[in-house]
Amino acid sequence: MEKAQSSSSLTSLMRTKSDQLVETMAAAMAAMKSPMSSDQAGGGPESSGTLSRKSSKRLAAASPGRSNGSTGKNTHIRKSRSAQLKFDIDEVNSGAALSRASSASLGFSFSFTGFTVPADDVADLRSFSDDETPEDLEAGMRKKISQTEPTLPIYLKFTEVTYKVILKGVRTTAEKCILNGITGSVNPGEVLALMGPSGSGKTTLLTLLGGRLREPTPGGSITYNDQPYSKFLKSRIGFVTQDDVLFPHLTVKETLTYAALLRLPKTLTKQDKEKRATDVIYELGLERCQDTMIGGSFVRGVSGGERKRVCIGNEIIINPSVLFLDEPTSGLDSTTALRIVDMLHDIAEAGKTVITTIHQPSSRLFHKFDKLILLGKGSLLYFGKASEAMVYFSSIGCSPLIAMNPAEFLLDLANGNINDVSVPSELHDNVQVENSESEMRNGKPSPAVVHEYLVEAYETRVAESEKKKLMIPIPIDENMKSKVNSTKREWGASWGEQFSILFWRGLKERRHDYFSWLRITQVTTTAVVLGLLWWQSEVNSPEELQNQAGLLFFIAVFWGFFPVFTAIFTFPQERAMLNKERAADMYRLSAYFVARTTSDLPLDLLLPVLFLLVVYFMAGLRQSAGSFFLTMLTVLLSIVAAQGLGLAIGATMMDLKRATTLASVTVMTFMLAGGYFVKEVPVFISWLRYLSFNYHTYKLLLKVQYEHISPIINGKKVDNGYKEVGALAAMVVGYRLLAYLSLRKMKLQPGT
Numbered sequence: 001m002e003k004a005q006s007s008s009s010l011t012s013l014m015r016t017k018s019d020q021l022v023e024t025m026a027a028a029m030a031a032m033k034s035p036m037s038s039d040q041a042g043g044g045p046e047s048s049g050t051l052s053r054k055s056s057k058r059l060a061a062a063s064p065g066r067s068n069g070s071t072g073k074n075t076h077i078r079k080s081r082s083a084q085l086k087f088d089i090d091e092v093n094s095g096a097a098l099s100r101a102s103s104a105s106l107g108f109s110f111s112f113t114g115f116t117v118p119a120d121d122v123a124d125l126r127s128f129s130d131d132e133t134p135e136d137l138e139a140g141m142r143k144k145i146s147q148t149e150p151t152l153p154i155y156l157k158f159t160e161v162t163y164k165v166i167l168k169g170v171r172t173t174a175e176k177c178i179l180n181g182i183t184g185s186v187n188p189g190e191v192l193a194l195m196g197p198s199g200s201g202k203t204t205l206l207t208l209l210g211g212r213l214r215e216p217t218p219g220g221s222i223t224y225n226d227q228p229y230s231k232f233l234k235s236r237i238g239f240v241t242q243d244d245v246l247f248p249h250l251t252v253k254e255t256l257t258y259a260a261l262l263r264l265p266k267t268l269t270k271q272d273k274e275k276r277a278t279d280v281i282y283e284l285g286l287e288r289c290q291d292t293m294i295g296g297s298f299v300r301g302v303s304g305g306e307r308k309r310v311c312i313g314n315e316i317i318i319n320p321s322v323l324f325l326d327e328p329t330s331g332l333d334s335t336t337a338l339r340i341v342d343m344l345h346d347i348a349e350a351g352k353t354v355i356t357t358i359h360q361p362s363s364r365l366f367h368k369f370d371k372l373i374l375l376g377k378g379s380l381l382y383f384g385k386a387s388e389a390m391v392y393f394s395s396i397g398c399s400p401l402i403a404m405n406p407a408e409f410l411l412d413l414a415n416g417n418i419n420d421v422s423v424p425s426e427l428h429d430n431v432q433v434e435n436s437e438s439e440m441r442n443g444k445p446s447p448a449v450v451h452e453y454l455v456e457a458y459e460t461r462v463a464e465s466e467k468k469k470l471m472i473p474i475p476i477d478e479n480m481k482s483k484v485n486s487t488k489r490e491w492g493a494s495w496g497e498q499f500s501i502l503f504w505r506g507l508k509e510r511r512h513d514y515f516s517w518l519r520i521t522q523v524t525t526t527a528v529v530l531g532l533l534w535w536q537s538e539v540n541s542p543e544e545l546q547n548q549a550g551l552l553f554f555i556a557v558f559w560g561f562f563p564v565f566t567a568i569f570t571f572p573q574e575r576a577m578l579n580k581e582r583a584a585d586m587y588r589l590s591a592y593f594v595a596r597t598t599s600d601l602p603l604d605l606l607l608p609v610l611f612l613l614v615v616y617f618m619a620g621l622r623q624s625a626g627s628f629f630l631t632m633l634t635v636l637l638s639i640v641a642a643q644g645l646g647l648a649i650g651a652t653m654m655d656l657k658r659a660t661t662l663a664s665v666t667v668m669t670f671m672l673a674g675g676y677f678v679k680e681v682p683v684f685i686s687w688l689r690y691l692s693f694n695y696h697t698y699k700l701l702l703k704v705q706y707e708h709i710s711p712i713i714n715g716k717k718v719d720n721g722y723k724e725v726g727a728l729a730a731m732v733v734g735y736r737l738l739a740y741l742s743l744r745k746m747k748l749q750p751g752t
């Protein structure tokens with residue numbers, strides 16, 4: 001028997017690779033057409049190997065009949081076929097890996113010279129918007145990602161990657177294993193698809209590979225050109241998250257131009273960067289919608305496919321070496337999805353390494369991937385060429401019984417759903433022998449049994465050889481490898497430029513808010529009502545003065561309350577964008593912070609001017625230019641201080657519900673401590689008023705209006721007002737500093 005076995009193996013090895021491939025494919029086709037016939041030939045599921053160690057022991061004990069004379073023949077066929085198949089898979093995996101990478105002109109020097117789109121190409125090619133027909137695509141109307149600039153090639157390898165989280169319950173703490181020993185690799189020029197049922201760990205694996213998930217520390221090793229993750233990679237990695245994180249009020253062109261200005265290296269001029277944005281627009285076929293707003297829940301904008309392409313454009317604009325995409329085709333029709341995957345192919349052809357998760361691809365899509373990882377409950381069920389997946393599963397006895405999209409078949413298997421799928425008879429025998437209810441469902445092996453079988457099949461057949469392959473050093477020179485190791489961060493623009501870009505981007509994004517008639521109406525209506533209520537009020541008696549002081553206190557409270565609740569939204573609303581852009585090292589946090597907090601100031605300071613113009617003269621407050629302007633300055637200072645509080649609460653909580661609750665309690669406390677309602681505050685709590693911007697504003701307003709009447713007004717001593725101004729100025733800076741530090745401490749959310 002041994003002789004027969006070795007001669008069979010020898011024959012297999014002596015055949016040419018193509019012969020083997022043809023035979024294997026033919027066997028697989030035959031198995032797919034008629035799974036039963038292969039059984040009869042002795043090479044079907046039964047002969048495909050006793051893969052489950054546990055199952056095989058059970059089988060040997062329970063089915064002595066199978067260990068008779070025929071076993072020798074069966075074992076021989078099984079072993080020789082399995083050896084042949086293993087050989088094929090190994091060969092195909094290693095041989096095809098670099099084919100596309102080498103065909104792409106991968107320059108081994110690292111510079112940015114910009115994308116080049118020949119003008120004729122642009123003119124000739126029709127735009128590729130969502131209303132294109134599938135025929136256009138078939139006819140090759142799709143634009144190629146034409147890029148003359150070399151890309152730093154990055155070979156990504158990952159071995160035995162595990163990821164566990166601690167789940168803390170009310171009483172208990174449990175460990176959950178999300179990924180369990182995932183091994184694989186992807187090279188420049190290849191598109192690797194991560195497939196698996198919902199919750200199988202695709203996004204977790206993608207974010208780990210993208211270097212965006214580092215807590216809790218994952219097990220195993222992930223290397224980029226045989227080097228561990230370094231900060232340098234942030235600028236070489238593009239990451240397209242599942243949710244499209246874009247500013248809804250910016251147009252497609254604005255979005256990509258700002259990304260180019262912030263992310264491209266300082267060595268490029270502003271014009272070069274803008275040209276790069278235009279090139280990307282053409283390459284992604286977005287020219288027809290380049291001046292359309294992105295849109296969002298409340299604003300109609302570009303279509304879902306266009307939005308996804310903008311997200312991809314945002315990442316490819318930096319000419320990344322590795323591009324990660326989380327479900328780029330979700331929610332898109334099959335034609336648009338195909339277009340996106342075609343685009344990923346073109347991106348890979350330009351020498352980039354592309355890794356994407358994909359939920360349920362059509363068969364046309366499925367065949368476009370070079371490599372495939374199939375996950376089931378966090379375990380690896382298959383890693384290899386996508387085109388070899390069916391061959392592999394047929395080799396372990398799992399084939400579709402009806403014509404089926406391969407992706408659907410693989411997902412069914414990964415889910416343990418074996419309706420319309422043939423599984424090895426040993427799996428049936430197994431569970432029948434044990435007659436375990438938990439292992440059977442309607443007379444079929446349960447999903448858990450199928451899962452265990454698939455995991456063990458992969459471990460025993462392929463895993464070891466894959467791990468060995470990963471030990472081979474990658475074929476690029478040491479210089480190139482060490483580049484990845486650099487810890488130097490390279491900003492695309494200086495601090496000042498970052499500030500200016502972010503400031504103008506903020507102004508553009510919120511330009512609609514500035515001219516929001518709702519806010520203007522709200523403020524002017526309040527002003528008119530106040531003006532009418534205090535119409536031409538006099539201060540000839542203490543009662544009249546107290547009456548008018550009520551108006552001053554209301555102004556102090558209104559312009560304390562309003563800015564806090566507006567500013568609270570600033571950071572929680574932009575959290576996803578901040579996460580995304582900080583993960584990509586697009587700018588310094590300080591530049592973003594200053595730009596974000598100042599770009600709102602024009603409107604925030606314009607409305608109170610309008611308000612005071614109405615109230616001041618209607619209510620007949622002190623009629624002198626100095627008093628008017630000092631009142632105005634006091635209110636503006638109070639607004640900037642109150643904004644600081646709102647920013648600090650928002651940045652600390654980063655959750656609108658909690659932030660608004662805390663803000664309302666704080667604002668109410670400050671209002672009560674403001675010195676109008678309670679005159680005799682108990683000593684032990686009297687310090688509270690010093691924290692209240694209402695208190696300081698009110699005191700300053702009293703001083704401006706009545707210092708010529710009496711040194712003590714409404715129970716408040718009117719001095720030079722420096723203390724109040726100092727306190728408000730300290731609040732302006734202090735609260736902002738607190739907000740900034742809270743943002744600094746904020747942990748980046750993976751995958752957003």
Ligand SMILES: Nc1ncnc2c1ncn2[C@@H]1O[C@H](COP(=O)(O)OP(=O)(O)OP(=O)(O)O)[C@@H](O)[C@H]1O
Binds near residue numbers: 200359
């Ligand atoms: N930090 C975490 N804490 C607890 N559970 C987590 C955590 N991260 C992921 N999980 C769980 O791990 C599993 C895998 O999640 P993951 O998002 O990677 O799955 P997926 O395959 O991408 O799913 P989908 O296709 O639905 O997006 C899920 O059950 C998820 O709830």
